[in-house]
Amino acid sequence: GAGVSQSPRYKVAKRGQDVALRCDPISGHVSLFWYQQALGQGPEFLTYFQNEAQLDKSGLPSDRFFAERPEGSVSTLKIQRTQQEDSAVYLCASSSTDRGDGYTFGSGTRLTVV
């Protein structure tokens, strides 16, 4: 595709509910990153995929967060038993290089946990 597509654009979840956020990177992009952005803050790294391999998941805040990219293209970030502190914008970015030069970001999914 022409850009990185994320869905849904907005998600309201009740506390305790499981959610799944989808990222469609630019076709052929090797690197895929997930970031979490709280209101008024910069994005914080969650996890990194190189093709289907999850090479770094050091930023995932707890074991309630899980990400996958099984075929090296579409990625899903899953949050189990959502809490209010999970409310944030979740950004996906992809890059054509394995080093991740110059990310292309999606517009994000705004998650609100009530």
Add this chain to the structure above:
Amino acid sequence: SQQGEEDPQALSIQEGENATMNCSYKTSINNLQWYRQNSGRGLVHLILIRSNEREKHSGRLRVTLDTSKKSSSLLITASRAADTASYFCAPAPSFSGGYNKLIFGAGTRLAVHP
């Protein structure tokens, strides 16, 4: 913290003026990237400067890098109202396993008034 830290936190100028934003970081880097974020949108990659480069230009943007001082600056010349956005520097630490694990600061909020 490994993150880039932008200064000032907020900047308000008139159209036609130049805007300068500064960034400091703490670790050795492979490169440093600057991104722009309009309200409620994803981040847009502006420019990447490698650790062996000192200055780079792209249109009305000029980026400098001083690795001895661990600092960078972004200059926007002849600013326009459309430049109103948050600007983030993102250093890519050289220890991050061969890929650009960008670490974002809180950003500089630039307001350009007509």
